Amino acid sequence: MSRKIEMQIDHRVEILVAAAKEEALKSDLRSAKMSAMIVDKKLKTIFAKTHNRRIMGENGKFSIHAEENMLAKYFKSVKDRYIFIFRTMADGSIGVSRPCRKCYKLIEESGIFGAMYFNKDGQFVVEEF
């Protein structure tokens, strides 16, 4: 069972949002530009940043989610850290960045301390596993 809390957006979160937005804008997906970052519990250090991207497969195009990309690369360095998941919309606003079911499972099983994302009501959520 996870513990979910809504968190106020403070100065530390604003800095993370700015970094996450910059990373998400590197995505080649048009409408779902997302990023994932591994951050420490104090929200002061960013250890790694990834974004989602489009892949050409045998059955056409599909995308690798930012979280999948992150956990594939930095699987060993997630303990006692958070994954900060972010989505930027075409108009520059913050989108819903709750992980999909597949990524949620990956995150939960990775041994990471918690996940941070924006829910459909625009609230900043911290979920600890």
Ligand SMILES: [Zn+2]
């Ligand atoms: Zn996903």
